[in-house]
Amino acid sequence: MVEAAFDVAGLVGHRYRADDFYEVGREKIREYARAVQDFHPAHWSEDAAGELGYAGLIAPTTFISTAAMLANRRLLETVMTGYDMFVQTDQVFEMYKPVLTGDRLVSDVELSSARRIAGKDLLTITNTFTDQTGDIVQVMHTTVVGITGEDVNADISDTIERVIMSGLDTTSRTTAVSAEADGLLVTDSNSTTAAHLSPISRTRVPHTAIRFEDIAVGDELPTRTVSLTRGDLVNYAGVSGDVNPIHWHDEVAALASLPDVIAHGMLTMGLGAGFVTGWLGDPGAMIRYGVRLSNYTVIEAASAGTVEFTGRIKSVDPETRTAVVVIVAKSAGRKVFGLSTADVRLA
Template structure:
């Protein structure tokens, strides 16, 4: 096992704020909703969003990951540059305010945790997003396994260079940035302006299709099956900014040790979030969504893959009128979500 090019554990706490804001566009919301097959009207129609009290289209739950892809590039290209690639394992979205058309999002990015398990580094990146009001709208925690060239075919980097989208800097970065990485010191957290958690998602009156009194512990959500093709993966890669070739290139998937091209973990999470919010009837009533990935959905070139979603009510809180929903996702008999839960508020 080749160690990372530097002591990444010593860089826990490294933090920065993005230099520019990410402006949420009306058509970008629609593109993302289409990519995750979420057709709830609030993602498509201003009139429908207005009925829930929002001035613009409401972004799907996992939309914020598109802004995080841009915000995290500096961290991946410097502090975490000793790895050749990353495999996502866990994701948590904390929702404090829905993201809508016109929002200008700024992210604080932090390497918040490093753990070494079975000879591999598990790294957690925390994105804290504030909008133009200065309030925190969402916090996103992403845990990945850092993969070195000892874990994949030695020719994968050169192969990626030949097929990756023009304009991306995919050259081997470890040697070029190792000196910078060694010189990096964590940014003092008190040097960044303080922000408060927006209270909106936890104080507004939810307009869910079901009332709290309609639910019982153990009750099941209506099942949903989703069809995914290679075209869906290519589209998601373009919309989300996650252009890792293991999601669309057979040869690179094989060099990475995969049986075939696989769906993006974040794509399956987006599908799972839409499964829950469609049942809710009010996508803005979801306040937390967490997924541990245990396997992947294989998408063959000549036939679509099917992801099957089921869910059940794990617990109910009568004082807060909230529920915790457990979500199961399977593809070709494989359970692709380990533990997945959504915290929701009810009318």
């Protein structure tokens, strides 16, 4: 096993603040909603969003991952050297305040965990997003496996260089850099502006189509089946910024030892989040969403792939009028989600 060119465990706890804010655009919300096939009116119409109490279009649950892609780039490409690629395994979204059109989000990025299991490095990156008021609106935890050159075909880097979008730096970095000297890492906990978790998502009155009194443990959500084509993958890549060629280029997918082009894990998660919020009727009524990926959705060139979503109520809390929903996603008979839950609030 090729070791990383640095002691990754020694970087745990280090963090930096993204150089610039991410402004949430009206049309970007619509583009992202289309990419994850989420047609709830509150993502598309100010009037519909207003009826639910929002001052603008509300972003879909996983929308904030687009801002994280930008904020995390220098950690993955400049600080965490020694890996040839990263494979996503787990994702958790904690929602504290609805993300709306016009919000200006700044991300603090932290390598919050690193552990070695079966010879692989599992790395957790935490993004804490604050808005223009200083409130923390969302916290996102992304766990990836660091893949070294020993685990992939030697030709994959050259192939990626030939097909990747112009303007992206894909140069393999095999030597460590001095992150502190480069101004990338911050170890002083007081170096960023103090912020607090917004209480809004947990105190606002939800406008759900389902009332708490109408649900019980064991109840099942209406099944949803989604169709995905190569065009959907290309569209999601462009909208989200995740342009990894394994999602749209046959040769690269083969060199990565995949059976064919596969759907983005975050795309499947976005579909799953919309499955739940569509049932709820209020996208802001979900306060936590966690997914462990156990398999992938293969999308062949000659035919569309499908993902079937089912869900059931795992538990309820009468005091807080909340419930935990277990979500199952299957494609071609395989479970895509190993474990997925959504914590929701009900009217």
